[in-house]
Amino acid sequence: MVLNEASAHLVTGLLCTLIPILLADEVVILPAPQNLSIHSVNMKHILTWNPVIVPGEAVNYSVQYQGEYERTFANFSWIFSSWCSSISTPACNVTDDITTTVAYNFQVKATLGNHSSAWSTLKEFFNRNSTILTSPKMNISTDGYNLIVEFEDLGPYFEFNVTYWKKRFNSQQEIKTVRKGGHPEHLTIMEAGAEYCVKAQTIVDIIDRSSDFNQVECIRAQDESPLLALVLFSSAGFILFLVGLPLFIWKMSQLLRYSCCPVVVLPDTLKITDSPQKLISCKKEDIEPCETVVQVMYPEEFFHSWIQDTL
Structure with missing residues (x-):
């Protein structure tokens, strides 16, 4: 009986020692x-x-x-x-x-x-x-007289509420919703020389929240006078080109014609006519009742007469 109790205590002690090791x-x-x-x-x-x-x-x-x-x-x-x-x-x-x-x-x-x-x-x-909604990163620019805005693409849930106005006293503000970021968006046509300002906030409809507005940014449209002067100058130059080009071509053709193929005008005395040469003589003392004597002479006779007059 004593042996059995001792054996039981020994087995219990062994189990208490082995179980932590096994596990x-x-x-x-x-x-x-x-x-x-x-x-x-x-x-x-x-x-x-x-x-x-x-x-x-x-x-x-x-x-x-x-x-x-x-x-x-x-x-x-x-x-x-x-x-x-x-x-x-x-x-x-x-x-x-x-x-x-x-x-x-x-x-x-x-x-x-x-x-x-x-x-x-x-x-x-x-x-x-x-979630924390930050103010949108925005870039504004002009394309001619077009006011352009572009936002960072934050994902499919994000839209942007844009407020813009012409910078002057009591100017009316306009509001536009940009549905997606990552691409340019046209806002309005600007007046020449006027300054426009833009601000925006982020909107997430699925959580019914919006961010604060970002810092206002302004940009000025180009003046009309330089553009008008450029247009007028270009138009005048084009007209002068249209008028001057034919004149220049005509003048050059004349220069080339007389330079390469000049026209020689012979004196009347050297011109050959169909009839024999005519001799016109008129005495100085008979100026008023000048009689014209026309005599047809052959070259040999003309030469012989000239020699006699000379001698």
Whole structure:
């Protein structure tokens, strides 16, 4: 009887010693990630936590989320995040997991080989309508007299409420909604020489929120006088070109004609006529009743008569 009691105590002692050794592989040896928080700006939601440090080892993390549906209709079940399973960085972009404007909860665990930590849960639920909306980045420019504005593309949920006006006393403000960023948008036709100002705010309809207005930016339209002078100068030059070109061509043709093929005008005395040469003689003393004597002479007779007169 004494032997049996001693044997029982011995077996109990052995079991108490062996059980922790046998179950050592199942014991959680990693601390759970701490200080979970979500940083959300312009509908981009980033879950972060403190890293778990194991010297000489690379610790991975897995993320799960729970929405209103899981809490109400799926017995508080959890779903693994789309992009955050066995990741090495202590941060996870959970934007694609948050698809509705309801309260979400998140939990994270660390893993190292076959060992895992306990799940660490977000202290407060997160709703995407608490995201921080920043004032939009805006660029205004002119194209001729057209006022152009362009915004940074923030995604499909974002629109921009634009207010613009001509800078003068009691000027009426105009409002326009730009449906998408990333491309130029025409606002209005500007008056020559006038200055226009623009401001805008970000709008997200799915959470029924808007940002503050950004800083007002102004730009001046070009003056009309330089443009008008340029048009008049161009028109005058074109007219002079149309008039001067034919004149220049005609003048050059005349110069080329008389330079290359000059026309020689012979004196009347050297011109050859169809009839024999005519000699006209008129005495000086008979100026008033000058009689014209026409005598037809052959060249030999003319030469002989000239010799006699000379002698």
